[in-house]
Amino acid sequence: MPPARQADVLRWPVIGAFLRWRHARTSLQLVVLLITATLVAHGLFGSQIGPRNLATVVTWVHYRGLLVIALLAAGNLFCTGCPFVLVRDVGRRVRQPWLRWPHRLRTKWIGILLFVSVLFIYELFDLWALPRGTALLVLAYFGAALSVDLVFAGATFCKYLCPIGQFNFVASTVSPLALQVRQPETCRTCRTFDCIKGRPETNQRGCELGLFLPAKIGSLDCTFCLDCVQACPHDNVALAVGVPGAELLDLRRRSGIGRLTERWDVATLTVLFAFGGLLNAFAMTAPVLDLERWLARVMGSTSEAPVLAVLFVVALGAVPLAALGGAAAVTRHLTRPTSYSVGQIAVRYACALVPFGFGVWLAHYGFHLLTGGLTIIPVAQSAIIEVVGWAALGAPMWQWTGMQPGAVFPIQLGFILLGSIGSLALSYLISERDYPDRPVFAAAPWLGVVLVLAAAAVWILSQPMEMRGLGLSG
Template sequence: MTEKILGLIPVDWRFELTSLPYVRKILKSRWMPFLPIVLNLFVFTVILMAGYVGGVSAGNYNFAVMFVWIVWWLLLMMVMVPFFSRIWCMVCPLPVFGEWIQRLGFMKVRNKLFGLNKKWPKSLKNMWLVNFLFLATTYTSGFLTTRPIATFILLMSVIISSVVLMVVFEKRNFCKYIGCPVGGFLGLYSNMAVTEIRAKDPQICKDHKHKDCVIGNEKGHACPWMILPFDIGRNTYCGMCLECFKTCPYDNMAINLRPPATDLLVDKNRGLDEAWKAFIMLGIAIFFFLVMQGNMGFLKDWANAKTTEGYLTFVALHSIFNLLLIPGVFFVFVYASRTLGNKEIPLKKLFTNFSYTLVPLGLIAWIAFSFGLLFPSSSYVLHVLSDPFAWGWDLFGTAKFPWTPFLTGVMPYFQIGTLLFGLVLSLDIGFKISKQTFQKRDEAVRGFIPIAAFLTAVTIFLIWLFTG
């Protein structure tokens, strides 16, 4: 019997978007994604200029702060990741300078890349490095959201390090394993997306011995993300670069619509690195709310480094909460699951598998958190659009538009509804994972009770935190 997501949509249901001729034609063109990247490059040039010019001025009236931490972040969490997987990686302008240097050009196909082309160490082909990099970046959240120069420094650091590391290491190792602060959670949360890139007919790929998508040809580059496009099991490491659409001689690659969260049910390549990414992302959503939207003024002072002692306390608490406390509490519930379900199941396997139940809840928690940015703060965007460098411009007649929160009265209902949906989806995915793990249905039911209790308790806590 075919499993269904939320009891409604078969897990294996797909609709091929690239069956529409104009969609496939666009994706096969070498202008795609070059043009969106160039457009984004222009936007980020303005962001960098605004960040540099803005210095330490008020962040809510700065183009860099508003567009990176309000507009971009909201689009990323509320639209791009849940609906379009890693589409941001497709159009991200930050690593393109390194990639253009590798290819010694902008659009021409050149599969012999410039640089040292060193392999990334096998022991580091996971999310651990980007986990710690992202966590370290969040230590500066108090600066990034209030001081434009901090956003400038962060973005320039990513650009410069990408150029250096992409000259040393082959292809997109920088984005995949090394230096992109958001690459880890984009990879993990892309498993929730309702779109995917997959081979249409795996048998065609199996019969085709010359793997153009892997080694490249005159029409396109070898996969920059160093995956096997004909054997993508999950969205995690597919950067949606579209090169496989260009290189495939059989037009056998497709972009499909699918039910949400289906990749979380792929019982392959699950790991503790991704488990900890789930813990970190959930923990940061909670901590960010306390710092940015909560009423604990002392936390804001600590995050903004009003005192050295306070800032170090913030870093320590932030680290312990995300790296130890949440995983530790979750471990207790997993141990109870093993006790109730089947004591023969390895504890590590249970811990790893059940950690993926936090992915739907984590992404939904970030969406609920983002409502707290969207409704109260989005009116600032109108001001900075007209006066991006605070030079007294009024390009679109909105420079004097006052701060105007909207729909804040109904915001809690959006957050509650979103979090409850996240709980239902997490419970649905979680029970399916439980059945995969325990094999016997009665064991799966008993074993899932503690996990369901944990997910429910976290949701109740988030509702209280966000709306209380």
């Protein structure tokens, strides 16, 4: 069982007081909504040169980089400030949802499909270079969230459909922060269950994701909405500090989720999280262009879509199946007799790839943030000139970009190293949990998988990268 969490951020003087404030989330959402509206407006009506537009630069350079940093340091903070939910809440004042999400669809499969689809669309249309396309994607997101959540009750879009949400759910499992009960005894004597039912007398809703706090483990499926904090009449909710990744070892049944070892969809999501990180990083390197040209010749295709589709099927289908299936088969052979099938073993070990996957995403998105972080200044200066007709913030300083790629590479290697160490440790701890008599034999193939993936990540990051989002001079 993972070690108990101790420190409670909600009891900290300034941050804790703000998070306990009833309007904390709404305040964050309003700020993010204002920023989003600015980005969409500039994306639609501003310069259509990607590195000169706020929509593309802020979305694909700053937002993604800050997202992974926040997930690592503070958990699912960006879901806390999600503007889609704010717009949905306003819409629900006009029209209340009247349906429940079908029970058969209460899985991650649709969310997984949408997650992969967003990765595919991003690469197919080069959204990082298309301001109007980026703005339209954001508007489509708002439309999808409204369409679903004005019909279906609860946080249906967040829990089952949102691609960003699925990414954040998995990534937040390596954060040290999680919402949990402060004193279990208080919950055992509670008879109102306001944390999940809500408090009608104060118009405070309970957890819309169906996570009953006394049975909640870790941050998976938690949007950090803080509704449980406001709903609990006993002030018995803590934003506790614990060991990152420890929840991935927990075999207990989780409220709203069940046991991780029985969730093939969650296991698939964690695997795609890791391999998707590799593919997304590989797609920004020079060798991928040579590979796509070779595939196009072999397929006799003049269109990028089928070539990219083959690349995705191989990278996110064939390779993970071969890697996990092979490792599971070897583990089963080395630990005979065992009651687990090859598939069950793969599901039990899948979560071990999360730290590595997070390291890849952090190395990739961190690269863009560190090499292009300052570009927001000249892009904002240029945007002001477009709007008011004169340099109110001064002439754009296009020479402002960020760190040199060579200086960032050691930092990237550090992220890959830390993520790989986390996955190696999890692989062995899972082996100790499931095969206490033969942990070394059980873990060996999985340690090999992690090391091979780490080597692949280092090779990818060492390749020439596309400098997406850097400002243009002249």
